[in-house]
Amino acid sequence: MKxxxxxxxxxxxxxSRYNVHTSTLWRWMSQEGFPKPMTISGRVKRWSLQDLESxxxxxxxxxxxxxxxx
Numbered sequence: 040m041k042x043x044x045x046x047x048x049x050x051x052x053x054x055s056r057y058n059v060h061t062s063t064l065w066r067w068m069s070q071e072g073f074p075k076p077m078t079i080s081g082r083v084k085r086w087s088l089q090d091l092e093s094x095x096x097x098x099x100x101x102x103x104x105x106x107x108x109x
Contacts, residue, residue, distance in 0.1 A: 046089075047077070047087055047088065048091070049084075050064060074086060
């Protein structure tokens with residue numbers, strides 16, 4: 040298994056990865072099928088790097104996220 044399967048990113052890290060504001064992540068999740076974060080320790084939201092990489096692979100295959108700038 041790849042090591043990335045066990046990595047989790049915070050909302051700030053995910054926003055930085057896509058160069059967007061954190062509020063954009065919540066909009067993407069509700070409107071565009073963006074991966075949902077996992078709840079860790081009952082409160083902390085983290086995204087699985089594996090889920091994000093799978094999402095990105097889907098983008099390369101023709102899907103896309105609308106950032107709201109169009």
